[in-house]
Amino acid sequence: MPRKWDEKFPMKILEHPESHIVKLDDGSTWQIFPGDIDYTLTWMPATELRLFEINDEVASHALINSDDGTRVRVRPQGESWPVAKVKDILRQG
Numbered sequence: 001m002p003r004k005w006d007e008k009f010p011m012k013i014l015e016h017p018e019s020h021i022v023k024l025d026d027g028s029t030w031q032i033f034p035g036d037i038d039y040t041l042t043w044m045p046a047t048e049l050r051l052f053e054i055n056d057e058v059a060s061h062a063l064i065n066s067d068d069g070t071r072v073r074v075r076p077q078g079e080s081w082p083v084a085k086v087k088d089i090l091r092q093g
Helices: 034-040 083-092
Strands: 011-018 021-024 029-032 048-053 061-065 071-076
Touching: 021 048, 029 034, 029 061, 034 071, 034 083
Parallel strands: none
Antiparallel strands: 011 021, 011 048, 021 029, 029 071, 048 061, 061 071
């Protein structure tokens, strides 16, 4: 589990080795929701992200790009996605 974070301070990308995984400069690593990966394609190491806890049916948190306001749903690395709900969301488009 990541250390306590503060929504007021943006974080930078430390590693983005795979399209569905991002490691932030606070040491936390997050899995990106499959349906949101296209929003991450323009992320660069200098991209500032803010992490927020959310109440969503598939994700516990969201990363918001400080530059353009796009939001991706994430879960801490190692947590399983609720497969049936993910499939339903992806089917709906």
